[in-house]
Ligand SMILES: Nc1ncnc2c1ncn2[C@@H]1O[C@H](COP(=O)(O)OP(=O)(O)OP(=O)(O)O)[C@@H](O)[C@H]1O
């Protein structure tokens with residue numbers, strides 16, 4: 257039995273592990289620019305239903321956030337087919353899974369993507385988090401801690417679904433971007449995702465992105481629908497982060513393995529991503545965001561993991 261078994265003192269043990277780590281990222285993650293230390297915003301990108309455009313959104317958002325002057329790391333927790341590296345057209349040296357199962361240095365799993373974003377390829381890392389033994393869990397903490405304050409954003413593409421394993425990670429994150437599209441099944445599954453958060457007493461900042469809409473009016477209609485149902489039945493306030501138009505440049509860029517904001521910078525979807533990135537950055541500046549850094553995330557995750565073991 258290798259599962260974590262932690263008692264009441266889990267928070268102390270976590271603190272001990274975190275305190276014993278080096279404060280500074282290793283050679284792989286040297287900060288490009290010395291900035292004032294700010295809490296890293298750890299944001300999970302998720303959806304109820306699969307195939308709604310999370311990975312494509314995550315990659316292009318990351319690039320715009322970088323263009324706005326932020327240091328950005330993507331962690332791929334998606335076990336689907338269209339993984340981050342495929343959309344970026346970069347072959348990763350090794351995956352998070354390799355790192356957890358061998359002695360390779362952290363630098364080997366941190367890959368440089370287009371426009372200077374950094375990414376970690378998933379393997380079966382994050383979604384299997386609840387089943388990690390203590391040593392592997394410590395390695396995950398190491399990764400997260402090393403990046404705390406040295407990147408401005410960590411975007412985690414969690415993959416779709418409301419399975420327990422995905423939500424364990426999700427429930428510890430303070431900021432969640434929920435992606436949906438106009439299909440009724442996608443909207444129902446987005447709502448189901450919100451319900452799981454509520455059932456687990458999760459208090460996070462949920463931001464909604466509606467992808468593949470025909471126009472702003474359609475996006476507004478869907479936002480209003482999800483927003484009012486969430487407010488009425490779940491007492492959750494869903495924030496409107498924006499929408500992305502259905503745009504053939506998106507799938508063309510996927511086929512070319514290049515982010516559409518770089519390959520087709522003038523396209524409508526690229527403009528939508530720009531608006532979303534700016535809104536997200538503004539949220540943070542004005543303190544509206546619910547993010548409170550990586551260490552607090554780890555504390556919550558630790559508590560959640562111990563409660564399920
Ligand atoms: N705004 C858009 N306009 C047109 N096509 C889009 C748009 N967004 C996504 N797509 C198409 O949808 C496909 C699926 O997108 P993506 O792989 O990002 O979804 P996903 O939610 O990550 O899927 P999974 O749940 O399998 O991980 C893309 O390959 C792309 O062709």
Ligand SMILES: [Mg+2]
Pocket residue numbers: 310311312334336338339413415
């Ligand atoms: Mg995906």
